[in-house]
Amino acid sequence: MVSLVLWALLALPLSYFLNSLWCLRRNVLAAKATGLPYVVLPWSNLNIPWLILRPILLPYLNKLPIRDALWFRLLSVDWSWHQQYAVFQQLRCDNFLYVSPSYNYFNTADAAVIDQITKRRHDFPKPTEVYRSLDIYGQNVVSTEGNLWKHHRKTVSPPFNEKNNRMVWYESLRQAQSMVNGWMSDQTESSATIYTVADDCMKLSLYVISCAGFGVNLDWPGQGEQPLANGHASSSTEKTPKASEVSGDHTLSYVDALQSLLHNMLWMFIFPLFLMKWLPFSGIKRSYTSYIEWGKHLRELFDNKKDDIAAGKAQEGMDLMGFLCKGAGMTSDPTRVDSEKSRAKPVLSDTEIMGNAFVFLLAGHETAANSIHFSCLYLAMHPSSQRRLQKSLDRIFASRPISEWEYERDFNALFSTMAGAVLAEELRLIPPVPAIPKCVPRNASPQTLVIDNQKHTLPPATYINLVSLAAHRNPKSWPAGPPSDPKNPVHPISNTDNDLEEFKPERWLRESPHGPDAPSSEKDMYTEDAPNTATGTNSSHALHRPPRGAYIPFSEGYRACLGRRFAQVEVLASLAVIFKDYSIELGVEKYASDEEVEKMGREERREIYGMAVRDMRVLMREKMGMLFTMQIRGANVGFRVVKRGKERFAEAYL
Numbered sequence: 001m002v003s004l005v006l007w008a009l010l011a012l013p014l015s016y017f018l019n020s021l022w023c024l025r026r027n028v029l030a031a032k033a034t035g036l037p038y039v040v041l042p043w044s045n046l047n048i049p050w051l052i053l054r055p056i057l058l059p060y061l062n063k064l065p066i067r068d069a070l071w072f073r074l075l076s077v078d079w080s081w082h083q084q085y086a087v088f089q090q091l092r093c094d095n096f097l098y099v100s101p102s103y104n105y106f107n108t109a110d111a112a113v114i115d116q117i118t119k120r121r122h123d124f125p126k127p128t129e130v131y132r133s134l135d136i137y138g139q140n141v142v143s144t145e146g147n148l149w150k151h152h153r154k155t156v157s158p159p160f161n162e163k164n165n166r167m168v169w170y171e172s173l174r175q176a177q178s179m180v181n182g183w184m185s186d187q188t189e190s191s192a193t194i195y196t197v198a199d200d201c202m203k204l205s206l207y208v209i210s211c212a213g214f215g216v217n218l219d220w221p222g223q224g225e226q227p228l229a230n231g232h233a234s235s236s237t238e239k240t241p242k243a244s245e246v247s248g249d250h251t252l253s254y255v256d257a258l259q260s261l262l263h264n265m266l267w268m269f270i271f272p273l274f275l276m277k278w279l280p281f282s283g284i285k286r287s288y289t290s291y292i293e294w295g296k297h298l299r300e301l302f303d304n305k306k307d308d309i310a311a312g313k314a315q316e317g318m319d320l321m322g323f324l325c326k327g328a329g330m331t332s333d334p335t336r337v338d339s340e341k342s343r344a345k346p347v348l349s350d351t352e353i354m355g356n357a358f359v360f361l362l363a364g365h366e367t368a369a370n371s372i373h374f375s376c377l378y379l380a381m382h383p384s385s386q387r388r389l390q391k392s393l394d395r396i397f398a399s400r401p402i403s404e405w406e407y408e409r410d411f412n413a414l415f416s417t418m419a420g421a422v423l424a425e426e427l428r429l430i431p432p433v434p435a436i437p438k439c440v441p442r443n444a445s446p447q448t449l450v451i452d453n454q455k456h457t458l459p460p461a462t463y464i465n466l467v468s469l470a471a472h473r474n475p476k477s478w479p480a481g482p483p484s485d486p487k488n489p490v491h492p493i494s495n496t497d498n499d500l501e502e503f504k505p506e507r508w509l510r511e512s513p514h515g516p517d518a519p520s521s522e523k524d525m526y527t528e529d530a531p532n533t534a535t536g537t538n539s540s541h542a543l544h545r546p547p548r549g550a551y552i553p554f555s556e557g558y559r560a561c562l563g564r565r566f567a568q569v570e571v572l573a574s575l576a577v578i579f580k581d582y583s584i585e586l587g588v589e590k591y592a593s594d595e596e597v598e599k600m601g602r603e604e605r606r607e608i609y610g611m612a613v614r615d616m617r618v619l620m621r622e623k624m625g626m627l628f629t630m631q632i633r634g635a636n637v638g639f640r641v642v643k644r645g646k647e648r649f650a651e652a653y654l
Helices: 002-034 048-061 079-083 086-091 111-119 128-135 146-156 162-184 197-214 254-263 266-270 282-310 320-327 339-344 350-381 383-397 407-415 418-429 522-526 564-581 594-599 602-623
Strands: 038-040 095-099 104-108 436-440 447-451 454-458 462-466 582-586 624-626 630-632 639-643
Touching: 002 038, 002 095, 002 104, 002 454, 048 266, 079 086, 079 624, 086 095, 104 111, 111 447, 111 462, 128 350, 146 320, 146 350, 162 197, 162 407, 162 564, 162 639, 197 254, 197 320, 197 350, 197 564, 254 282, 254 350, 266 282, 282 320, 282 350, 320 350, 350 383, 350 418, 350 564, 350 582, 350 602, 350 639, 383 407, 383 418, 383 564, 383 582, 407 418, 407 564, 418 564, 564 582, 582 602, 602 624, 602 630
Parallel strands: 038 095, 104 462
Antiparallel strands: 095 104, 436 462, 447 454, 582 639, 624 630
16 A cells, blocks of 8 residues: 555656656747747746745756756746846847747747737737736736727726826826935935835835825825925825825735735735635735735725715826726716616626726836836936936926926926936836737637748747847847947846947937937927827837837837826926936945045045946846836845935046
């Protein structure tokens, strides 16, 4: 009996191993048939046991000769960030497959191929199974495909319009002012070194989407009741909570529940919800508790909105939850459902309304927050670009106070000049996601792509990565100059012979009769970037226009991000508030005290700041990771905010 049990225990892993070998052979043959280069992996980089064991095994595996092997580098789930364009350079092509026993992945950094794929929505849909983790509260516009996606998009797209972008502008100005006031505290010329900028940007962005989109007014400590810039009123209601308030049967506040959920959500990819409730591990318990708590907050938002609609109350602003409820046919009728609308077309269920609300809050604050944070970081690392941005802001706003900044007058002026170039360059280097997933479905026909004037056919059940991190660095698509410091390249193996790894917002500026920072025409400044859809373009028409498919921070084609213009408005308004009157410098406490810096001359300060910049590049390269969006994980970045004219390191870079 014991021997039978032992044989059974041995047979299970042996059976798994043999099945993996058979699947790997099948997938290798499929990859060969495409005629494209391929790399064989022993298992998928998304294999659950590998994801759990990799942090433990990696220190030992890195001591082996395999550490530099291409297949080993591709086993990292964050390979596209760590390798940038280097994998494609090593393979000497912009399209390749990696093959594992689980599936084949086609990876492309080729602008022409990306353009083909994004234009053929039905041939290359989203792999919806990849987005199941976003369905924790219900299906949504991000996680669906086909006719169901069309219905979701038709329901959720109306609030993304110019009228509501205007409200996002004023709320962003208000929240950014409060954030900066918190940084400066009682200081008049310089803040202490701040290590919470990333978290503060997350709060700012969450507060903007909560107020502008859901009528939840969240204030910074000490902010109290403030009107929006230019006299616009907040859209808060009596039912909305404060940021740190724990009320009713909640154990976590509105903000804490969402932030805890985002920080611990990885466990929800690994374990089913019914099991998480009973597992004894603290991280899993936090993940489950935050899921329950945020669900309660989301349900309260939904129930409050249903009550408002039933009572005939109207809310000023985007009112995303209101549009979602109306998409379900809810009206002021006591029955709350428009029966004619229900018969005319499918309606969103309660869980779908909750699912879309969650996705809006998730994507609507993480993407913008990261762009604000990384723009500040890059500008701190490149003081000359920061000075140029500030001069551009001076030309746009002159001496007008923030209360007189106007969306119609000022947004496109920002978008078309140095501020827009800073945002475009930040998104080129750190797009919201490192790769955009597509697929050839398992039950579909093979799909042919034209690659370098030759036809290649991808078989069914092929996953696709539009590797934005590499496409944004492809020398075939982008004009490139020599590296600024050939002896100390920004990346050790990617694009070491050019400047495409470097932050150079000036690469986006076109010459114009009004100077290099001015829009190329009045039309570009005021009308070109305000399309009727109000979802905007990836960058201003007044800036450099890369080939289609070369620049995809918000994707392209039918599945382009609905909230693109929302994010652009929020980020540019926030950057304008920060840099109009202040400068940001890296903290240098690791290298010298304030007293020592005060005694230093120009060359000594340049040396000290150069050390801080080089260390920051290493930190970004090694600590950047992906959960939903790209973020620095496990490390805090120190900034110092100073009044313009009081910078400690500006002269070192003149």
